[in-house]
Amino acid sequence: MSPLRRAVPLVALVATALVLSACGGSAEVDRARQVTPDVPFTGCDVAACSDTIDGAPYQILLPETWNGTLLIYSHGYRQAQPAPPAFTPVSTKPEPAPGWSGGDTAIADALLEQGYALAGSAYASNGWAVADGVKAAEDLYAYFKDTIGNPYRTIVWGDSLGGLITQTIAEKHPDWVDGVAPFCGAVAGVVPNIGLALDVSYAVKTLLYPEMKLTGFASYEEAVTTWTEAVKRLVAAAQDTAGGGTAKVLYIAALVDWPTQTQRFDGAAIESKVKASVEALATGLGFATFARYDLEQRFGGNPSGNVGTDYAARVSAEEASLIDTITPGSVASLGAALAAGERVPADEAAVAKALAEGGDPQGTVQDPTITIHTATDPLVLSQNQTFLLDRYRAAQKAGKTKAELVQLFTVAPATYPEDPGAPYGAGHCNFTPESRLAVIDLLVRWVQDGVYPGRTAIADAMGTSSGYAPLWTPGPWPDPEALTAG
Numbered sequence: 001m002s003p004l005r006r007a008v009p010l011v012a013l014v015a016t017a018l019v020l021s022a023c024g025g026s027a028e029v030d031r032a033r034q035v036t037p038d039v040p041f042t043g044c045d046v047a048a049c050s051d052t053i054d055g056a057p058y059q060i061l062l063p064e065t066w067n068g069t070l071l072i073y074s075h076g077y078r079q080a081q082p083a084p085p086a087f088t089p090v091s092t093k094p095e096p097a098p099g100w101s102g103g104d105t106a107i108a109d110a111l112l113e114q115g116y117a118l119a120g121s122a123y124a125s126n127g128w129a130v131a132d133g134v135k136a137a138e139d140l141y142a143y144f145k146d147t148i149g150n151p152y153r154t155i156v157w158g159d160s161l162g163g164l165i166t167q168t169i170a171e172k173h174p175d176w177v178d179g180v181a182p183f184c185g186a187v188a189g190v191v192p193n194i195g196l197a198l199d200v201s202y203a204v205k206t207l208l209y210p211e212m213k214l215t216g217f218a219s220y221e222e223a224v225t226t227w228t229e230a231v232k233r234l235v236a237a238a239q240d241t242a243g244g245g246t247a248k249v250l251y252i253a254a255l256v257d258w259p260t261q262t263q264r265f266d267g268a269a270i271e272s273k274v275k276a277s278v279e280a281l282a283t284g285l286g287f288a289t290f291a292r293y294d295l296e297q298r299f300g301g302n303p304s305g306n307v308g309t310d311y312a313a314r315v316s317a318e319e320a321s322l323i324d325t326i327t328p329g330s331v332a333s334l335g336a337a338l339a340a341g342e343r344v345p346a347d348e349a350a351v352a353k354a355l356a357e358g359g360d361p362q363g364t365v366q367d368p369t370i371t372i373h374t375a376t377d378p379l380v381l382s383q384n385q386t387f388l389l390d391r392y393r394a395a396q397k398a399g400k401t402k403a404e405l406v407q408l409f410t411v412a413p414a415t416y417p418e419d420p421g422a423p424y425g426a427g428h429c430n431f432t433p434e435s436r437l438a439v440i441d442l443l444v445r446w447v448q449d450g451v452y453p454g455r456t457a458i459a460d461a462m463g464t465s466s467g468y469a470p471l472w473t474p475g476p477w478p479d480p481e482a483l484t485a486g
Contacts, residue, residue, distance in 0.1 A: 038065050038066070039066045039067065039068040039149060039152065040066075040149065041062065041066050041117070041148050041149030042147060042148045042149060043062060044060070044062060047060075047147040047148050048147075049061070049062065049148075050094070053121070053136070053139045053140065053143060054124065054135070054139060055124035055125075056094075056121045056122055056123055056124045056132065056135070056136040056139065057092060057093065057094045057121065057122045058094050058119065058120065058121040058122075058136070058139075058140050058143075059094035059095070059096045059100070059119070059120060059121075060096065060117070060118070060119045060140075060144065060148065061096050061097070061108055061112060061117070061118040061119075062112075062117055062118075062148070063112045063113070063114075063115045063116060063117065065115055066115060066116075066117055066149065067114070067115030067116060068151060068152035068153060069115075069116050069117070069151065069152065069153045069154075069155060069444060069448075070116075070117045070118075070119060070141075070144060070151035070153070070154045070155070071097075071111065071116050071117070071118050071119070071154075071155045071156075071157060071440070072119050072120065072137050072140060072141060072154065072155070072156050072157070073095060073096055073097055073098070073118065073119070073120035073157055073158055073162070074120065074121075074133050074136075074137060074156070074157070074158030074159075074161075074162035074163075074165040074166050074169075075095035075101070075120065075122070075158065075159065075161075075162045076158070076159040076160030076161050076162050076163075076184075076429070077127075077128070077160055077161040077291075078090055078091055078123075078126040078127070078129075079126060079127070079290075079291070080125070080126045080127030080220075080291075080294040081220050081290070081294075083224070083286065083290055084224060084227065084228065084286075084290075090126050091122070091126075092122045092126070093122060094120055094121050094122050095120045095121075095122065096108060096118040096119055096120035097111060097118050097120065098159060098183075098436060100120070101122075106433055107433055107436055107437065110433070110437055111437070111440065116440075117144070117148070117149070117151070119140050119141075119144055120140070121133075121136035121137065121139075121140050122136070123136050124136070127291070127294035127295070127298060128161065128190060128291070128294060128295050128298060128358055129161075130161065130164060130165055130168060130190065130357065130358050130359040131357045131358070133158075133161070133162065133165035134165055134168055134169055134172065137156065137165070137169050138169070138173070141154065141176060153178040153179065153444070153447055153448060154176055154177055154178050154179075155177075155178060155179040155180070155181065155440070155443060155444065155447070156169050156170055156177050156179075156180055156181070157180075157181035157182070157183065157439075157440070158181075158182060158183065158185070159183045159184055159185075159429050160183075160184050160185065160186060160379070160380055160428065160429055161186055162182075162183075162185070163182030163183055163184060163185020163186060163187060163371070163380075164182070164185050164186040164187055164189065164190075164359040164361070165359070166180060166181065166182045166185065167180065167182050167185060167187050167359075167361045167369075167388070168359050168361060170365075170366065170367060170369065171361060171362060171364050171365075171366070174366035174367060174402070177366075177367055178367055178368075178447050179367055179368050179369070179370075179443045179444065179446065179447040180365075180367055180368070180369040180370070180443075181369070181370050181371070181372075181439050181440065181443050182369075182371045183371075183372055183373075183429060183431065183436070183439070184372070184373050184374065184377060184380055184428060184429040184431075185371060185373075185380070185384060186359070186380045186384055187361050187371065187384045187385065187387065187388040188361075188383075188384040188387035188388065188477065188482070189355070189358070189359045189360040189361055189387075190295070190303065190354045190355070190358030190359050190360065191303055191304055191351060191354055191355060191358070191360070191482070192387060192477065192479065192482040193287075193380070193384070194287065194292065194295060194303060194304045194354075195304040195305075195306070195479060195482060196256045196284065196381070196478060196479065197284050197285075197287040197288040197291075197292065197304075198214065198215075198288060198292075198304045198305070198306055198344060199255055199256050199306060199309070199311070199478075199479070200252060200255075200256055200258075200281055200284040200285060200288055201214050201230070201284075201285060201288035201289070202214060202306055202338075202341065202343075202344065203251075203252040203255055203311070203338060204230050204233070204234060204252060204281075204285065205341070206337055206338055206341040207237075207248045207251075207252065207334060207337060207338075208230075208233045208234060208237050208245075208248060209229065209230050209233045212226060212229070212230055213226055214288075214344055215292070215296065215302045215344060216296070216302070217289070217292070217293045217296070219293075220290060220293050220294075222293075223289040223290040223292065223293040224289070224290050226289045227285055227286060227288075227289040227290055230285050230289070231282045231285060234249065234278060234281055234282060234285070235278060237249050238274050238275075238277070238278045241326065241327075244327045244330055246274055246326050246327070247323045247324075247326045247327035247330040247334070248330070248334060249274060249277050249278060249281065250273070250274065250277055250319070250322065250323050250326065251315065251323050251330065251331065251334045252277075252281060253277040253280065253281060254314065254315045254316070254319040254320075254323070255311050255314050255315065255338075255478070256284070256314075256381075256478050257314075257381065257383060257475060257478045258277060258280040258281060258284065258378060258381070259276060259280055259376035259377065259378055259381075259426075260272075260273035260274075260276045260277055261273075261276050261376040261412065261426050262276045262279050262280060262376065262378045262422075262426055262427055263421040263422045263426050263427025263428075263430050264276075264279065264418045264419075264421045264422075264427075265279065265418065266412070266413075266414070266415050266416050266422070266426070267376075268414065268415045270322075270326075273322075276378070279378060280378030280379075283378050283379050284378075295354070295358075296350070298357075298358075299350040299353045299354045299357070299358065300347075300349065300350050300353060301347030301349060301350030302344070302345075302346055302347045302350055303346060303347065303350045303351050303353075303354035303358070304344075304346050304351070305343070305344050305345045305346030306343050306344050307343045307344070307345050307346075308343075309343070309479070309481075311335065311338045311339070312335035312338070312339065314478055314479075315331060315335070361388060361391065362391055362395060362400075363388055363389075363390075363391030363392035363393070363394065363395045363396075363401070363405075364395045364400045364401055365392055365395070365396075365401045365402070365403050365404065365405050366401070366402045366403055367402075367403050367447070368403050368404065368406075368443060368446045368447050369403065369404070369405045369406065370406045370407075370408065370439055370442060370443050370446075370453065371385055371388070371405070371406070371407045371408065372407075372408040372409070372410070372431065372435065372439055373385050373407075373408075373409055373410075373474075374409070374410050374412075374424070374425050374426055374427060374428070374429070374430050374431070374467075375409050375410065375411045375412065375425055375426065375469070375472055375474070376412065376425070376426045376427075377426075377427065377428050377429075378427070378428065379428040380428060381474075381478075382409065382474040383474045383475060383476065383477050383478065384477075385407050385409075385474055386473075386474050386475065386476055386477055387477045387482070388405070388407075389405065389407060390477075392405045404452070406453055406458075408439070408458060408462075408468060409468075409469055409472045409473070409474070410424050410425040410431065410435065410466055410467035410468055410469065411425045411467050411469040411472050412424065412425030412426035412467060413425070413467075423465070423467075424465075424466055424467040425467035425469075431466075432465065432466050432467075434462070434463055434465070434466060435462055435466040435467075435468070438458075438461035438462045438463070438466070439461075441461055442457065442458060442461050455470045458470070
């Protein structure tokens with residue numbers, strides 16, 4: 001048995017893969033809104049700090065002494081129904097800070113100690129619930145202002161899908177948002193991200209699983225069954241170096257620039273690259289099947305297609321060299337197979353609804369914004385930040401922005417063991433608690449005092465154990481046509 005065959009156990013690998021829960025200048029300072037050490041507010045003994053608004057459970061946490069700043073947090077993606085591999089019950093718990101609903105109060109405690117008021121909701125529905133997440137934050141802000149206290153500053157922040165919700169809130173509500181912090185956010189929006197998931201499933205169907213269904217699942221159960229079989233074939237292919245399967249797996253990953261490094265696998269050797277690719281692609285297949293079922297139900301049809309996509313153009317010379325080293329001549333043959341496959345058209349009405357309701361940030365930054373992303377994220381590609389930056393620059397050129405965008409990235413160590421894995425920089429939303437607190441501190445100082453977060457200030461705030469890499473940037477969005485789709 002080859003080392004590669006031993007290295008890719010299906011259950012352990014996929015269980016990790018599918019934790020489906022990311023210039024210069026100065027800001028104008030509003031002196032009337034600067035920090036006050038003790039801002040009056042109504043306590044939870046009078047106001048309801050834990051309840052439900054229009055179907056969305058919320059939680060508000062108040063410090064002993066309030067500094068006047070409200071942080072509204074939006075949580076990440078939660079499956080619409082119990083999903084493989086564990087099929088654990090879906091969560092409907094509110095989330096006023098990262099980790100709170102899972103019992104980790106460390107970040108919330110640190111922020112409360114600094115005098116911040118914290119608020120966060122679950123959403124009226126799970127799944128790709130961007131519209132529900134935006135409404136939950138709007139309702140929570142209004143409730144806080146009307147019943148607890150009038151914030152001097154309101155910062156919106158969130159993880160993953162919550163990062164997309166955060167950016168959407170900020171572009172919609174510059175009237176009450178003062179600062180913005182999407183963490184590991186899917187800020188390219190719904191259509192580009194689900195489009196990449198379709199690219200993965202199309203390639204798996206064409207190269208590994210010809211009878212695979214891509215869209216129009218009759219039920220959630222059918223989608224789950226499809227995912228299960230697709231992942232089995234993906235894992236089997238990864239183990240088949242002699243028969244060309246390993247080259248196919250790496251080729252599929254190259255089409256969507258899926259990382260060959262994850263939180264478990266450092267990608268330092270070819271065996272680790274293949275394992276990382278399987279883990280990342282299994283995650284992508286989740287969004288291409290049972291998550292797609294939710295999307296198609298939500299938007300009334302298929303919101304992404306691949307008619308006219310030139311897949312061969314997406315494989316770089318470096319990627320092609322590695323793939324052809326494993327199986328000589330495979331890049332040309334695999335490219336030809338994808339070119340000849342039956343393409344999937346999008347439902348234009350579903351696309352329009354997805355763009356209107358599922359998150360489609362335009363980069364019209366109105367308030368100081370700091371994003372942060374791990375360099376190698378197998379669920380929400382770090383290239384989401386490139387997509388947002390491109391739109392921001394276009395909006396800036398058109399005179400549609402009023403503030404600046406600062407983007408931070410963390411990079412994992414060159415090598416690390418599978419257990420416990422990367423301490424930061426690789427994996428989805430794999431940030432140190434210190435990094436999270438640093439981003440909030442930098443953003444508040446920018447909003448409150450007009451202190452622009454330059455590289456030195458960022459490095460000082462992030463510390464030496466965060467993986468902050470000031471010179472690292474992600475590549476372009478894998479699908480060059482997606483930038484103009486919205």
